[in-house]
Amino acid sequence: MVTLFGKRVRLFRPRTIWIRRVVQWFFFLLIALIAVNHTLAESGAGIPILSSASLHAVCPFGGVETLYTVATSALLVRKVHDSALVLAGIVLLLSILFGPVFCGWVCPLGTVQEWMGKIGRKLFRRRYNHFVPMRLDNVLRYARYGVLIWVLYVTARSGTLIFEAYDPYFALFNFWSTEVAWSALAILGLTLGLSVFVERPWCKYACPYGAVLGITNLFRVFSIKRSETTCKADGACSIMCPMNIPVDSMKVVRDHQCISCLECTSEAICPVAGTVLLTAGGVK
């Protein structure tokens, strides 16, 4: 900020939430190290200071998948550990307060899709993330609830992690392992390929965990809110939104696809201070 003609003016405005990138990198590296160390530990060569937990032990979705077996038989689904239930609880609490922050800030699969999206932005510029016709897109957005129901059903019925064979997240951090099914690798490849055209395609259309956390957008404590009195209606917030949410037409973002990335806020793309905010109160 500098003072010109008696007014405080910001000369440089960040166009993105840089600290989110730092957090994303941190969790990507952390999970990658844990996954590699788990493989090393199985052959007795693990690094002692690092956790050698399996990927299933540090994935909160495992906690959701095993809820039925816990409720009906007090047993965890095969390969899932208590830690997954703990993480599921923490992430749920985080989401009730701030929305699906896990998706926007922590999930490494979301991070990798964003990295691929950078290529798409350079290649297609304004057309990027606008290839899918709106009607089709609106329908496809609900497909992830179908995936969620299917995953919960087959897991409850079998008592095993059937979804592992189709899970691109598991494939991403185990592609070197014989445990990964070709179907999971194919879905990972498809996800990364589509990410060049569409921002976070897995999150938008297929992620069952995103479906669970997305529901918290309907009642979260801190929401993205837009001040209609100061809004310039330039549409910048909507253009920037990775999930294509029309923020500029809403007073409070209750869209089930919001990932709380804060890229639409006045701290990032919105040029007017205090207009788009993550807040528990109201806006002017």
Place this chain on the structure above:
Amino acid sequence: MTVTSKPMAVIVFIMLFGGISFSSLMGWWATESTKEPVIFTEGEFAGQANPVDIRGSYTFGDIANSFDVTSEILAQAFGISVEDPAAFAVKELEAIYLDSGFEIGTASIRMFVAHYSGLPFDTTGQEIYMPQPATDILLAKENLSPEQIAYLEAHTVTVGESAPAEVPAVNAVPGETSSTTSEEYTIKGKTIFGDLITWGVPQATMEQLIGAPMPDPAMKVKDYASANGLDFETLKTALQAEVDKVKP
């Protein structure tokens, strides 16, 4: 109250790592199986370990610690010839039986342990296969219900009787017999009654020779002889004669 990106980052770290630390303090955080299956909480078997909770990461030794079955009998039942059966991990079974055309893995171990230990096990809607030696050992226990016997008979696969752990079992077609060397049909000090069952010696014949009901299949013939005041060499010769009659 408004939250911006930097406080958000701090909140994410505090909630995640604070939550993990808190759950560790409370004893809730576990990234590995305890290798102790959950127990039945009610009914006739309350307090006993539940075989349904046996996982692929368990070793035969882990199972032996929680159930009334030894590592040796598990190795015998599933054709595992390794120096230390207690260290054999259940999850390795599937790879060994991969070429059999039948899924013999953790579920098979669960069912075997349940039947062997006389614990309840629900097979409804499940197709769980069992290698022939395992079925033979279970039938020799004579504690199965007619329904359990019928299920076993319908789900038994004849495989290589001494399939080494590192080599996939061969001839995995029901009804076929496998090749076993004459060396392996020789009674030695470490031979258990389960071996004799697997080799095809009828239970009635063994009971006639020892003059008593069939002992635990996991028991060594030598140990049985010394425990019952029998001469091991004499018993061995008599049993070997029966083995020679049935060996291929």
